[in-house]
Each structure stands twice: as C-alpha cells, then as structure tokens.
Amino acid sequence: MPDQPSPDRFKAEMPAIPGVSGAGRRSPGSTMAVRLVAGLLALLFLLVLGTRLVMRARRVEPPTPQPTPQIEVPTPAADPSALIPKATETNPGVATISEMAKPWSTKEFFFRNRLTGENIPALLIRLPGGAASQSAGYWALAMTSAYGNCRLEYIEDLNKLKTDYGFRAAKHPMIGNPCNRTLFDPTKMTNLPGNVWVRGAIAQGSDLRPPLGIEVKVEGKNILAISME
Numbered sequence: 001m002p003d004q005p006s007p008d009r010f011k012a013e014m015p016a017i018p019g020v021s022g023a024g025r026r027s028p029g030s031t032m033a034v035r036l037v038a039g040l041l042a043l044l045f046l047l048v049l050g051t052r053l054v055m056r057a058r059r060v061e062p063p064t065p066q067p068t069p070q071i072e073v074p075t076p077a078a079d080p081s082a083l084i085p086k087a088t089e090t091n092p093g094v095a096t097i098s099e100m101a102k103p104w105s106t107k108e109f110f111f112r113n114r115l116t117g118e119n120i121p122a123l124l125i126r127l128p129g130g131a132a133s134q135s136a137g138y139w140a141l142a143m144t145s146a147y148g149n150c151r152l153e154y155i156e157d158l159n160k161l162k163t164d165y166g167f168r169a170a171k172h173p174m175i176g177n178p179c180n181r182t183l184f185d186p187t188k189m190t191n192l193p194g195n196v197w198v199r200g201a202i203a204q205g206s207d208l209r210p211p212l213g214i215e216v217k218v219e220g221k222n223i224l225a226i227s228m229e
Contacts, residue, residue: 086110086119087225095124095223100138103128104173106154111142111214111225120144122214123154124223125186128172133218139186139199140214140225141175147208150179167204175200175211182207198229 085094087109094109105126110119121143130137143152153176155161161170165181175184182205190201192209200210215226 084108084110086112087122088112089114092217092224092226093222094122094140094225097132097218097221097223100124100126100223101132102126104156108143109225111228113228120228121151122225124216124225125154125173127186129187135216135218138216138218138223140216141200141210142212142214142228144211145177145179145207146210146212148179150177152177152184152211165204169203174203177205177207180206184210 085107087094089112095107099105099107103126107124109122109124111122112119123141123143125139125141126132127137127139141152143154144150145152154173155165155176156173158170161167161174161176161183164178165176165183167174167183170183172187175186176182177184183203184200184207185203186200188201188203189197189199190210191197198210198213200213202210212229214228217224217226
C-alpha cells in the first residue's frame, strides 16, 4: 500500500506568540503576575475585613454616660400645728405643772371632738388666784366662738385692748372675739340659763355666752383635758 499521509500533516499549526509557551506550560512572567494579583486581592480582603471589625467595635462600644443633673428640692416648711399637743380620749395630757408655773401662763392644744372627730383649737390658761396643783387654778376653753366660726384670741397687750377693742378698764389679759369686739374676762364667772355657772363672763360686746369650756384635771405633774361643753 502506498504510504498514507500522516494525520498531523493536515493539522494547523498554532501561531507562535511571544512570551507564551506551548500547551501545558506557563512562562515565569505569567506566574509572577498571577501571584501579584493574588497578593493584591488578599491585601484588599484584609483591609475590608479590618475596616468592618473596627466599625463593628465602634457600634458596640456603649456611649459614655452623661451625669444626671441634680435638682435641689427645697425642704418643706415645718407645720407649726404638728408641735401642738392633741388631747384625745386615750391621751388627754396637754401640759405639765412646771410649764404653767406662772400666773397667766398659756398653752395651746387641740381637743378632739369625740362625736365629729374634729380637732378643735383650744387654750389652757393658768389663773392668778388658784393653786397649780388644783384644777380650779386653770381655765381651758375652745378658741372658736360658741356661735359662729370666728377664731378667738388671747390678748396680753393691754394697749391692744384699749386701741383695738376700745376697752380702757383692762388690768389683765382677756379673751377677745375680733369679729364683733366682744371681750371675755377669765377671772369672772357667769350664770347661764338652767343655773349653769361658767367661766369667762362677758366684759363687753354682743356675744350670747362665754366660750365653750373644757374640763381639766390635774394628775401628778400632768394637766389633762377631759371633756368639753
């Protein structure tokens, strides 16, 4: 048989490209370029990863707490009435004998009305003619008028009795009603209808009767407010 032509005879030859080796081989320049690109990519990845970690750390870091402004609240004023004793059924004491040692000494207190539960302002007066150890040496009275809501006042200033009440015969303290200028004399008794004697005779004015009296009792060194008219 005649010789057959070799199949590779008709195979087209690949053109030779400078810098490119044959199939299955890479030139040293190509390998270096690939490594350079890979290194740049790795460096870029590390930069991106580091940036994200820094940003995340900043977001997680709690904000610095700001100091809370201090507001000064003024201390409420003390209630003067809180220091005034309150005479109740279980605790009727309102003063001691030593507190009322001098004639015309006074002591404010509240008397609790057993029927209404109201705390009625009252006053204890040491009378000049009685003994400190005897209940007759004191006069306790409600400091509101028997008829109406006017607040009574204990007047020691004799000049005030003359100028405000027009009472020039005053020689000792009196109880006054500033609403109608009635004066009550702590040293005198008066007889009410029903033959009832009460202290605080009217020296001048239009009130119908003296202030409501409060019964007092002396036990040892204590003065007790027992009951009210």
